[in-house]
Amino acid sequence: MKQVIEGNQAVAIGAKLCRPKVIASYPITPSTHIPELISEFVANGELDAEFINVESEHSAISACLGAQATGVRTFTATGSQGLALMHEILYVAAGMRLPIVISVANRSLSAPLNIWGDNCDTMAERDSGWLQFHSERNQDALDLVIQAYKIAENKEVLLPAMVTIDAYSLTHTYEIVDVPSQEEVDAFLPGYKPLHACLDPENPITQGACAMPEDYMEFKYAQQKAMQTAEKVVDDVFEEFENKFGRKYRKIEPYRTDDAEIILLTMGSMTGTAREAVDKLRERGTKVGLAKITVFRPFPKKELITVTKGANLLAVIDRNISLGLGGATFADVSSAYINAADRPLILNTILGLGGRDPTVENFCEIVDRSKEVMKTGKVERPVEWINVRKEDVT
Amino acid sequence: MKEEEVELLAPGHKMCSGCGVALSTRLCINAAGKNTIVAASTGCLEVTTSMYPQTAWRVPYIHGAFENAASVASGIEAALKKLGKKCNVLAIGGDGGTFDIGLQALSGMFERGHKVTFVCNDNEAYMNTGIQRCSATPYGAWTTTSPFGKYSIGESRPKKPIAMIAAAHCIPYVATATPAYFADYQKKVKKALSVDGPAFIHVLTPCPSGWRFPPEKMVEISRLAVQTGVFLPWEVENGEVENLRITVKPAKRKSVEEYLKVQGRFTHLFKPERRQDVIDKIQKMVDEKCKRFGVE
Numbered sequence: 001m002k003q004v005i006e007g008n009q010a011v012a013i014g015a016k017l018c019r020p021k022v023i024a025s026y027p028i029t030p031s032t033h034i035p036e037l038i039s040e041f042v043a044n045g046e047l048d049a050e051f052i053n054v055e056s057e058h059s060a061i062s063a064c065l066g067a068q069a070t071g072v073r074t075f076t077a078t079g080s081q082g083l084a085l086m087h088e089i090l091y092v093a094a095g096m097r098l099p100i101v102i103s104v105a106n107r108s109l110s111a112p113l114n115i116w117g118d119n120c121d122t123m124a125e126r127d128s129g130w131l132q133f134h135s136e137r138n139q140d141a142l143d144l145v146i147q148a149y150k151i152a153e154n155k156e157v158l159l160p161a162m163v164t165i166d167a168y169s170l171t172h173t174y175e176i177v178d179v180p181s182q183e184e185v186d187a188f189l190p191g192y193k194p195l196h197a198c199l200d201p202e203n204p205i206t207q208g209a210c211a212m213p214e215d216y217m218e219f220k221y222a223q224q225k226a227m228q229t230a231e232k233v234v235d236d237v238f239e240e241f242e243n244k245f246g247r248k249y250r251k252i253e254p255y256r257t258d259d260a261e262i263i264l265l266t267m268g269s270m271t272g273t274a275r276e277a278v279d280k281l282r283e284r285g286t287k288v289g290l291a292k293i294t295v296f297r298p299f300p301k302k303e304l305i306t307v308t309k310g311a312n313l314l315a316v317i318d319r320n321i322s323l324g325l326g327g328a329t330f331a332d333v334s335s336a337y338i339n340a341a342d343r344p345l346i347l348n349t350i351l352g353l354g355g356r357d358p359t360v361e362n363f364c365e366i367v368d369r370s371k372e373v374m375k376t377g378k379v380e381r382p383v384e385w386i387n388v389r390k391e392d393v394t
Numbered sequence: 395m396k397e398e399e400v401e402l403l404a405p406g407h408k409m410c411s412g413c414g415v416a417l418s419t420r421l422c423i424n425a426a427g428k429n430t431i432v433a434a435s436t437g438c439l440e441v442t443t444s445m446y447p448q449t450a451w452r453v454p455y456i457h458g459a460f461e462n463a464a465s466v467a468s469g470i471e472a473a474l475k476k477l478g479k480k481c482n483v484l485a486i487g488g489d490g491g492t493f494d495i496g497l498q499a500l501s502g503m504f505e506r507g508h509k510v511t512f513v514c515n516d517n518e519a520y521m522n523t524g525i526q527r528c529s530a531t532p533y534g535a536w537t538t539t540s541p542f543g544k545y546s547i548g549e550s551r552p553k554k555p556i557a558m559i560a561a562a563h564c565i566p567y568v569a570t571a572t573p574a575y576f577a578d579y580q581k582k583v584k585k586a587l588s589v590d591g592p593a594f595i596h597v598l599t600p601c602p603s604g605w606r607f608p609p610e611k612m613v614e615i616s617r618l619a620v621q622t623g624v625f626l627p628w629e630v631e632n633g634e635v636e637n638l639r640i641t642v643k644p645a646k647r648k649s650v651e652e653y654l655k656v657q658g659r660f661t662h663l664f665k666p667e668r669r670q671d672v673i674d675k676i677q678k679m680v681d682e683k684c685k686r687f688g689v690e
Contacts, residue, residue, distance in 0.1 A: 021473060021476040021477075022469060022472045022473050022476065024465075024468075024469060024472075048476075049476065050472035050473075050475055050476055052468060052469070052472055052506065053506065054465065054468070054502055054506075055498060055499070055501070055502030055505070056498060056499075056502070058461070058462065058465070058499070059462065059464075059465035059468070059498075059499050059502055062458055062459070062462035062465035062466050062468075062469065062499070063465050063466065063468045063469030063472065064469060065458050065462075065466055065469060066433060066456065066458070066465070066466035066467060066468065066469025066470040066473070067469035067470065067472055067473035068469075068473075069456050069466075069469075069470070070431070070469070070470045070473035070474060070477070071473065071477060072473040072476055072477065074469070088459055089458065089459060089462065092458055092459055199431045199454040199455075199456055199470060200454055200479075201428055201429045201430065201431065201453060201454055201481050203454075204451065204452060204453050204454045204455070205454060205455075206444050206449035206451050206454075206455045206456075207454075207455065207456040207457070208444070208456050208457035208458055209444040209445065209446040209447075209449065209457070210440070210441050210444060210445050210446060211445075211446045212445065212446075215446050215447070
């Protein structure tokens with residue numbers, strides 16, 4: 001059924017349709033509508049679950065960890081400082097192979113305090129062992145939550161997953177979303193059955209043990225293997241979802257890339273704006289295309305290289321900054337090409353930090369700069385910040 | 395009965411000989427019984443009982459991190475409700491994981507009313523990292539971060555009254571215990587697990603390595619703590635501190651010196667020169683506390 005809902009509602013409804021048994025949550029702007037809505041679902045009987053109002057995000061993820069380890073599906077929602085506070089336990093959940101699913105409202109990190117959008121928060125967790133799915137639209141948010149559970153719980157994967165929506169541009173923006181029925185979701189995502197880890201007095205096991213140097217690396221290698229296996233599982237689940245629900249997801253989604261000389265690489269809600277810029281530039285005869293990252297972990301190297309085949313320049317656009325280097329996506333993208341025989345020039349643009357909205361003009365500016373670089377074939381400044389008052393910083 | 399049905403913490407763990415935490419945990423888990431899930435915080439107990447690929451736990455056991463045993467236990471209890479399973483949930487923390495870094499999660503667990511019993515094994519310093527002071531360290535004690543020196547008498551602050559803080563949450567049951575008085579302790583564990591809501595037991599667990607005494611003296615020192623009034627076993631229901639019951643009353647209180655002089659961590663109070671001022675202050679603190687608790 002089609003509904004006009006905001007991104008937070010899409011996440012909350014998506015989570016509800018997956019029937020989590022324990023939700024532990026702590027309010028944080030701009031994600032707060034999610035626990036508000038889920039607590040309503042529990043209060044009015046739409047969702048049969050325990051809703052724990054914890055005293056911090058650290059406890060939110062810890063309670064999810066305890067509940068998931070006891071054998072039930074769990075959910076929580078956070079963003080920004082809240083995700084940063086969870087940081088320690090994100091690693092623990094991944095190391096214990098508990099397929100917890102959370103949503104993250106991508107918001108900047110302090111200081112200065114700022115409640116608006118960028119994805120520094122999720123980029124800081126890219127090494128934590130969590131699968132990462134990024135939404136461009138509210139529909140993606142709902143669909144990706146459902147698919148994230150299915151991928152995370154696959155017995156060959158067993159990794160936790162985060163699904164992101166950008167602060168305000170999705171969390172508080174109303175869009176038309178096709179909400180599947182409970183029966184459809186039940187058929188796609190059966191109830192959670194813990195196969196590997198469950199706290200049960202009938203069958204006592206120890207979870208969260210210590211491992212000495214002679215064993216620790218094997219645990220990490222197993223996680224890495226699971227990430228590699230997830231590459232295939234993601235494709236399978238996306239395909240099954242498309243067959244059942246008619247909506248197609250891809251790790252990297254191309255747009256007008258076939259004959260493109262320049263490809264913009266985006267993530268999240270800025271993609272819609274970038275797509276508009278591509279159309280505008282195409283009308284003027286510029287051979288420009290767009291590739292959107294939906295799956296950031298496991299990082300879709302192969303798909304990226306395939307999409308950019310034949311392009312002269314890849315313009316990586318980051319709404320985050322790894323200070324002292326450049327954009328986090330840029331670093332990962334560059335590593336994907338390190339041994340590729342045929343690779344495009346790679347430029348990085350930092351924009352839109354702390355909720356400064358990326359505009360069509362910003363993307364046109366990036367394409368203009370890309371053209372200049374292509375003329376010489378030399379990249380003098382790989383990382384450039386745009387739409388920033390450099391003159392104010394002395 | 396077979397050994398594994400009686401002893402739910404298996405022998406062969408890596409705790410030091412004479413460890414108070416080892417005895418406390420054994421008494422506690424055996425009183426709780428097989429139908430129990432344990433959530434432990436990082437610390438001595440955790441590293442010594444669950445070193446992969448071995449485990450000493452004959453009940454289901456989980457360790458998440460240092461500060462979150464209470465939150466992990468909250469999640470376990472919530473999941474059990476939804477699964478319709480009835481079993482004890484026991485969270486175990488050291489003093490660091492309870493008094494300091496875990497206090498927020500603990501307070502949250504109390505306030506939300508989870509049916510979880512939290513047992514704090516208190517050996518009065520960060521022993522797992524090598525004897526650093528924490529808010530459970532008593533006044534005058536030496537630790538590696540509260541050293542004795544020209545400008546220091548050792549730990550300069552009194553111990554945080556953790557069990558009273560727990561009682562102030564008005565939860566159904568709060569008690570204190572020591573492994574020396576094991577019958578009293580085990581009775582309290584059973585009572586804690588029987589109440590409909592959160593319970594807290596603060597257990598003083600002497601540490602031969604950190605307190606500097608021979609391993610065979612552990613039970614004796616544990617008993618001396620009570621006999622001198624340094625540590626009082628009591629219980630309180632629903633936060634009604636006016637009805638607090640002392641469960642083991644010292645017949646005639648011994649002087650605190652009896653307790654201090656057998657522990658290396660207080661050696662600096664006796665030599666190279668006797669610090670009567672500090673000993674007197676500790677005695678006064680204990681006397682005042684005993685008076686408040688109605689102990690002669």
